Amino acid sequence: MKLRSAALASALIVALGTAAAQAPVVNKAITETEVLAAQRAWGDALVAISTAHERQGAVAARRLAGEVIDGAYGYQFGPVLFKPTLTEAPQTFRTTRAGALAYFVGGDPSFPKDTGFALKGWRKVDVNNAAIFIAGDVATSMGNVSITDKDGKVTTVDKTWKFLKDDSGKLRIVVHHSSLPYRAN
């Protein structure tokens, strides 16, 4: 079957054994396990970009960031609803891939305030979900994400991610709202 990859088949089809009532299942719904794995993958990618920057330089970090965006976000569907932690008006929302890349690694004159969030020496990412909402082929998580840098300093943000399961069975971020915690004066 030309169109069907083994990887896709193994991702989507749950073989159910031998009894008469058991049938192959195509399941495009998202599970909590998949959400948690996609969150971990985002954290691992952030650390990997920081590490690539330190060890291999800016070009390698930029290349890796592009691969992360293409692999983990849903810009191929159109605009992604991405509000990064540290962006300012009038460039608060990064609905294009170029805007996301500029945020992560900087160096884009079209986004002059971006200094490269992913280049800040991150070492560890911890996710503490407040709740997860799964409805159909999308799932949203909300909670705190704590990011530790090479000096042990921890930055905690409030973060919402919405994941869509694509045709290959991969979760992609289609909404990402990150904000610094509010502090009353």
Add this chain to the structure above:
Amino acid sequence: MKLRSAALASALIVALGTAAAQAPVVNKAITETEVLAAQRAWGDALVAISTAHERQGAVAARRLAGEVIDGAYGYQFGPVLFKPTLTEAPQTFRTTRAGALAYFVGGDPSFPKDTGFALKGWRKVDVNNAAIFIAGDVATSMGNVSITDKDGKVTTVDKTWKFLKDDSGKLRIVVHHSSLPYRAN
């Protein structure tokens, strides 16, 4: 909390224990287990209507059939895409609750050919799925359903069911296409 029932909460929320990363989950996606249970419930209901008819008479059977339709189908959303096994043009499709009730228990002058499919002494229903397709908050099964009557005679049909998970977490039939197997002359 006025709107929130304990039953709904227990159906939809998966408590995840004690570790820091565990969060409450609202999950409106359908699982294979839920599909199989809804299929069994349909079979049990068919047998129950037959049994009520024999033991308690036509009025009881009609009342039960109405409850089954209200509980297991999705007529409250609008038309249900229901093509029963034995209906004929121009009343092939039973998109209204009245048409479904007439099919199951007959006795409706608006549907003069209906003699009451659920009243035919059914004793047992077996489902043999060919495949199940879950996408989001709906799931479709296709396969054979074999129905045994009180004399041991088995009728096997080709059947497609599409289930929608409603706001209370209950699966409802929104598509039901049943047909006698094709036999070449």
Add this chain to the structure above:
Amino acid sequence: MKLRSAALASALIVALGTAAAQAPVVNKAITETEVLAAQRAWGDALVAISTAHERQGAVAARRLAGEVIDGAYGYQFGPVLFKPTLTEAPQTFRTTRAGALAYFVGGDPSFPKDTGFALKGWRKVDVNNAAIFIAGDVATSMGNVSITDKDGKVTTVDKTWKFLKDDSGKLRIVVHHSSLPYRAN
């Protein structure tokens, strides 16, 4: 048909006229128009709570806020992923109805820092979406929401809303992440 309300029917069924190929349609997908209307309804409700507070007092404002939460949010499904603009750890996320009500009108000793966000004399709400993502029976918007108070002072926040269409055809907020804009020092 006992279960079927005229309101639901009119909301969900699109009558398609008279030609042979036209059929009734049940449509649970969300449209952009419905998203924009739900956003406006949220803004109108915020102003209405402020107005009720000024004209009718705290009891009326609290009662109205409860009605707004019950009508516009999805707490009946379980936890709502709600991160209001001005909440602080450890009560940042208001996944319960009680937490939402406390945020809007204050007066709940369980949420001692809440002073009632909806009581601050709001007069006008403007929504400026950066993008909208509709996938299935849910839709997410992201953008700026500007709220004007009785003195003409405008507060602009970055806001993400995810709406779910419930069984009656009504959009309900199941995710709400609001944050003050980041300002570099």
Add this chain to the structure above:
Amino acid sequence: MKLRSAALASALIVALGTAAAQAPVVNKAITETEVLAAQRAWGDALVAISTAHERQGAVAARRLAGEVIDGAYGYQFGPVLFKPTLTEAPQTFRTTRAGALAYFVGGDPSFPKDTGFALKGWRKVDVNNAAIFIAGDVATSMGNVSITDKDGKVTTVDKTWKFLKDDSGKLRIVVHHSSLPYRAN
């Protein structure tokens, strides 16, 4: 943007003009218009295969049928829930691409009873929907499909189709249940 094709962008993004509140929209929900177009495309493809068979022979018809299956069905997701009109047990359900191709053009010793449904001189396909149910990124239609052959003979079947919108915005058949009308003796 490497991953983003112009075709995809034009299919999924609705540009909304110039006013302040208008934002780009990604819409993965299915519309009734898309369902009707996909139904017509299926009918056109059936006629095209018949015509290719008559004018260009069996090899051309088989090649075209393969292209139609790859373009219009969802076998790349896994099993398709396909119950063609004229199949018999134990090969009633054609959950694989090979089974679908054998049904349409025959010539596969693994499916010895298949004589090629698409090769029977079809000239015209008319769809008369009883109802359509759209929920999220899938939509199901149920109704009559009437197929006219080169001699003007009309065959009418009861048909259910479920379409899924894939990542490129294309509707794909993931469920297809077709049956000859029941006729009481």
